[in-house]
Each structure stands twice: as C-alpha cells, then as structure tokens.
Amino acid sequence: MAESSAATQSPSVSSSSSGAEPSALGGGGGGSPGACPALGAKSCGSSCAVHDLIFWRDVKKTGFVFGTTLIMLLSLAAFSVISVVSYLILALLSVTISFRVYKSVIQAVQKSEEGHPFKAYLDVDITLSSEAFHNYMNAAMVHVNKALKLIIRLFLVEDLVDSLKLAVFMWLMTYVGAVFNGITLLILAELLVFSVPIVYEKYKTQIDHYVGIARDQTKSIVEKIQAKLPGIAKKKAE
Numbered sequence: 034m035a036e037s038s039a040a041t042q043s044p045s046v047s048s049s050s051s052g053a054e055p056s057a058l059g060g061g062g063g064g065s066p067g068a069c070p071a072l073g074a075k076s077c078g079s080s081c082a083v084h085d086l087i088f089w090r091d092v093k094k095t096g097f098v099f100g101t102t103l104i105m106l107l108s109l110a111a112f113s114v115i116s117v118v119s120y121l122i123l124a125l126l127s128v129t130i131s132f133r134v135y136k137s138v139i140q141a142v143q144k145s146e147e148g149h150p151f152k153a154y155l156d157v158d159i160t161l162s163s164e165a166f167h168n169y170m171n172a173a174m175v176h177v178n179k180a181l182k183l184i185i186r187l188f189l190v191e192d193l194v195d196s197l198k199l200a201v202f203m204w205l206m207t208y209v210g211a212v213f214n215g216i217t218l219l220i221l222a223e224l225l226v227f228s229v230p231i232v233y234e235k236y237k238t239q240i241d242h243y244v245g246i247a248r249d250q251t252k253s254i255v256e257k258i259q260a261k262l263p264g265i266a267k268k269k270a271e
Contacts, residue, residue, distance in 0.1 A: 087230045099227050106223065110216040194259060 089095045108117045129151070136150040149155065190196045213221070233240055 087226055088234065089227075089231055095227070099223070102223060103220070106216060106220045110220065193262060194255065 085091065086095050086098060105117065105121075108120075112120075133150060136147070139145075140147055186192070187196050187199050209218075
C-alpha cells in the first residue's frame with residue numbers, strides 16, 4: 034500500500050517541481066537596462082551596492098560619496114598627502130571631542146547617568162577572524178596570480194600583437210603623463226565613473242550603434258596588421 038501511494042504521489046511532485054523550475058529561471062531572465070546583474074548571494078551584496086552607487090539609484094548617498102571623494106582628491110592636488118591626512122584626522126577629532134564634552138556637560142547639568150556617548154560603537158566587535166583573513170587573502174591571491182601571468186605573457190612576447198598593443202598604449206601614456214599628473218587623472222576617472230554609466234543608460238541605443246561601428250573598424254585594422262606580420266600569419270596557417 035505504501036509503495037502504491039508513493040507511486041501515485043510522485044507524478045504530482047515531479048510535475049510541481051518541473052513547473053517551478055521555469056518560473057525560477059524566468060524570474061532572473063529579463064532585466065531592465067541598468068539593473069543589477071544576477072550574481073551569487075555572496076558577491077551580489079558588494080557588486081549591487083557599487084552598481085547602485087554609480088548609477089545614482091540613491092541620489093543622497095551617491096552625492097555624498099562623490100562629493101567627499103572629489104573634495105579629497107582636489108585637496109590632494111593642492112596640498113601634500115601628509116597635510117590632507119592630518120587635517121582630516123584633526124577635523125574628525127574636533128567633532129568627536131566636542132560631542133564628548135557636550136554630552137558630559139549635559140549629563141552633569143541634568144545629573145543623569147547615560148554613560149559614554151559612543152559606548153554603542155565602542156562595544157562593536159571589529160576584530161577580523163583568521164578564517165575571514167584567509168578568505169580575503171585567497172581571493173586577493175587569485176587576482177595577483179592572474180596579473181603576474183599577464184605581465185609575463187606581455188613582456189616575454191607570447192603574443193606579438195598584444196605586446197605591441199601594450200607598447201603603443203605606454204607610448205600614448207607618455208604624452209598623457211606630460212599633460213596630467215596622477216591626481217588629475219584620478220579626478221578625471223572619478224568624474225567619468227559617476228557620469229558615463231548614467232549617460233550610457235539613458236542613450237544606450239545610440240552609443241551601442243557607434244561603438245559597434247568603431248569596433249568593426251578596429252577589428253579590420255588589427256586583422257590587416259596581423260596579416261602583414263609573418264609570425265602571426267604562420268601561426269594562423271598552422
């Protein structure tokens with residue numbers, strides 16, 4: 034009797050599960066332009082936060098981050114790193130010390146025993162466990178190993194075209210370095226990071242059209258150069 038009942042129940046279970054799978058798959062299929070990409074639960078938190086930040090999903094939050102970093106970069110362009118760091122620490126200490134003294138005076142006048150005003154933050158456990166430290170190190174080592182392999186491949190000319198691309202890029206960067214310094218490039222990079230994504234989201238169709246034309250022309254030029262290089266032509270023929 035148990036076997037027959039199980040046999041009768043199995044088709045309904047399988048049909049319900051098969052019906053649930055398409056809906057689960059279809060739920061993440063169609064994303065709107067500029068939506069946060071579907072990532073794993075572990076990595077989606079930080080990636081979606083950065084995505085929402087640069088796409089100005091929360092205007093106040095993005096404006097605060099953009100304004101703070103821009104002021105810091107402009108300060109570094111005008112003053113030395115030591116001066117900027119010292120002024121930032123002095124400003125933070127001025128706020129915390131003033132608030133601490135203010136709360137102490139208020140407690141003395143009102144004869145209350147509220148305790149330290151930052152006690153809730155002082156009790157927060159900010160220690161980094163060995164497991165979390167090893168996880169961060171392992172994730173960093175993956176990127177370090179990829180970078181080392183790429184450097185070796187480019188400088189030892191495994192692919193002649195890629196090495197020539199790096200040489201041309203570095204040659205162009207010498208002219209960029211003659212005009213801009215590092216801080217200026219960081220300021221320009223921040224302006225681009227906080228402006229290009231939102232502009233691309235708004236004019237996606239037109240931008241994709243012109244980018245496709247430029248990509249096709251670049252690809253044809255690279256193919257012509259590769260055809261004239263004897264080493265590349267021989268490798269393709271093999």
